[in-house]
Amino acid sequence: MRVEVRPYRRPFRQPLQTAHGPWAVREGIILRFEDEQGQVTFGEIAPIPWFGTETLEQARAWCDRFSRNFALEQIDDIPDSLPACQFGFGAARDRVAWVSPARFEMPSLKPPGPLSVCALLPTGAAALEGWQGLWEQGHRTFKWKIGVAALAEELSLFQQLVKAVPSELRLRLDANGGLTGEEAATWLAECDRAPLPIEFLEQPLPPAQILDWLPQVKGQFQTAIAVDESVATFRQLQQVYERVGRQVVYVVKPAIAGDSQRLAHFCLQHRPDVVFSSALETPIGRHQALRLAQALWNQGISKRALGFGVEHWFADDWATLSAEALWAQL
Ligand SMILES: O=C(O)CCC(=O)c1ccccc1C(=O)O
Ligand SMILES: [Mg+2]
Numbered sequence: 001m002r003v004e005v006r007p008y009r010r011p012f013r014q015p016l017q018t019a020h021g022p023w024a025v026r027e028g029i030i031l032r033f034e035d036e037q038g039q040v041t042f043g044e045i046a047p048i049p050w051f052g053t054e055t056l057e058q059a060r061a062w063c064d065r066f067s068r069n070f071a072l073e074q075i076d077d078i079p080d081s082l083p084a085c086q087f088g089f090g091a092a093r094d095r096v097a098w099v100s101p102a103r104f105e106m107p108s109l110k111p112p113g114p115l116s117v118c119a120l121l122p123t124g125a126a127a128l129e130g131w132q133g134l135w136e137q138g139h140r141t142f143k144w145k146i147g148v149a150a151l152a153e154e155l156s157l158f159q160q161l162v163k164a165v166p167s168e169l170r171l172r173l174d175a176n177g178g179l180t181g182e183e184a185a186t187w188l189a190e191c192d193r194a195p196l197p198i199e200f201l202e203q204p205l206p207p208a209q210i211l212d213w214l215p216q217v218k219g220q221f222q223t224a225i226a227v228d229e230s231v232a233t234f235r236q237l238q239q240v241y242e243r244v245g246r247q248v249v250y251v252v253k254p255a256i257a258g259d260s261q262r263l264a265h266f267c268l269q270h271r272p273d274v275v276f277s278s279a280l281e282t283p284i285g286r287h288q289a290l291r292l293a294q295a296l297w298n299q300g301i302s303k304r305a306l307g308f309g310v311e312h313w314f315a316d317d318w319a320t321l322s323a324e325a326l327w328a329q330l
Helices: 056-066 072-076 083-095 124-136 149-165 180-193 207-217 232-248 260-270 283-298 323-328
Strands: 001-019 021-034 039-046 115-122 141-145 169-176 199-204 225-229 247-254 274-276 306-307
Touching: 001 056, 001 141, 001 180, 021 056, 021 083, 021 323, 039 083, 039 283, 056 083, 072 083, 072 232, 072 260, 083 283, 124 141, 124 149, 149 169, 149 180, 180 199, 180 207, 199 247, 207 232, 225 283, 232 247, 232 260, 260 283, 274 283, 274 306, 283 323
Parallel strands: 115 141, 115 306, 141 169, 169 199, 199 225, 225 247, 247 274
Antiparallel strands: 001 021, 021 039
16 A cells, blocks of 8 residues: 655644643644555554654654555554554554454444543643633543642642532543652642542652552552553553552553554453543544544443543644545645
8 A cells, every 4th residue: 555644733722731841732743545445544643752652753764664655564563662653554454454353343433422531621720710611511520730830839729629610520630750759649648638539640750760659658548540651652551560450540542552453452351440541643643542442442441531632722623624634734
């Protein structure tokens, strides 16, 4: 088949503030595959280098090697150091109808409603106003980024937030690895005291520290701990699962987790407690990631809201375009 490659740039309405600093523009690559019968499939490479994936330049260099002619077997040659490329090129395989007993089928997508999608709140004090519109749209699970400002300031905003919102709201806190062990324990105690359920505290410490810290808080708090940056790629997911198993919730971003077939088989075999989440990809990668999440959901894997409530962060409305129309704009 033939593959064509076009880069994209997609600015956020406002930079996303995380413990890694501000993120203003999402950049990635859209792939257009056309097979011998003229069937067209789109794929997306959406790296997040600060999460431990390849850089955009590394992804581009790999795309150049495939030039225009591409065979499905070449997907298996993409190294684990290029997980976003594995996902992007894997799109070509998802559409092709060859039947194999080892193949996990991903049926077409039924778009999830707001009730099963976690909405990403604005960072900082803007969250105090920002939840209402999203609540009115039907969202009930929300994520708020912490570890951005000083601890005392964020704790105070948190107390105002949990007092202001309805008690049926479910809240996730995502520190993006920006806390110390002591700060994380303070947050967990605060979460336990909150008047509404705090679903989990996500990646309180950086990947290099969190596993050694977990035993210190084991059994001490009700609020669950999730790992995200620690399991950005498939190999990390395997290793962390081997070490801590069901002790934590696993945030999995299919767009950067490498080959989707391998990820599906891992989830079916081990049935970890997972949250499928967006890597802030375009609707092309989002569709593929959601298909995987939905197929696994149908197998009884994960009953948690999908971390895909992010489209309102973007300055354009690509969500309403077909893949062809999106491609034509690049
Ligand atoms: O998980 C979600 O609910 C939203 C997605 C999200 O927070 C995110 C999006 C892109 C990069 C990193 C992250 C993160 O979870 O840290
Ligand atoms: Mg996270």
